Amino acid sequence: MQDHPISSKEFVLATDLDGTFLGGSEEDRQRLYGWIEDNRDTVGLIFVTGRDPMFIEGMCGDGLPWPEFVIGDVGTTIAQVVDRKVSPIPALEEEIASRWQDSGAKVRDALADISGLRPQETPFRYRQSFHYDPETYDPRAEEIVAGMGFDTLISDSRYFDVLPKGISKGPSLVLLANHLGIDHARLLAAGDTMNDYSMLAVGVPAVAVGGSEPDLLSRVGDLSHVHKSDAIGAAGILDAIRVLNLHSNI
Secondary structure (H helix, E strand, C coil): CCCCHHHHEEEEEEEECCCHCCCCCCCHHHHHHHHHCCCCHHHHHHHHCCCHHHHHHHHHHHCCCCCCCEEEECEEEEEEEECCEECCCCHHHHHHHHHHCHHHHHHHHHCCCCCCEEEEECCCCCCCCEEECCCCCCHHHHHHHCCCEEEEEEECEEEEEEEEEEEEEEEHHHHHHHHHHCCCEEEEEEECCHHHHHHCCCCCCCCEECCCHHHHHHHHCCCCCCCEEEEEHHHHHHHHHHHHHCCCCC
């Protein structure tokens, strides 16, 4: 795996999808996607998203640029794209699976009577996610989850995720980059909500794109390695590549 071509590319984009890679105007998205395709020999692409492998395969099948690797399910899936299939890498998921212990049903049962949370119907491998209503939410949920030995993550005022302890987008991105031998200085982590905070905070060059969640902007405000772009979504990614001088052809 360490010999994968992505490790020798000039620049690697590690990007969230909703609001980030998929954000902005159609013109801005096509400008970014076209630039990536025109520079595939020197640009690597990793999706770092809350979305699951099936969603990613569907989006890419409909024309979204294919990534080489995927960190999905808010960091609990680490996968390589092989023959247009998102294929988990067992060696990198061992610790994630060990910390989760197939606990989805147990988490759903523990939070069944908590107001403001409704389980998402998507089947999950190593996490449990809920629709979140901030107006009716009972914060006891976080105490319950902590008592079970898991982490909670609330993002975009819509989502409540229960994750294995210590697992999120940032740690999984570092694990994958180190596994592949990618120089951290050649990475750009891009996001827009609180579930992106951990990858923007790990120390690699990063961008909070225009329109980011206020809580995220507050948390990254003092981080000098995080570019705060005014440009929305895809345009914010291109802006950061230019400002941070991450590719010679931009």
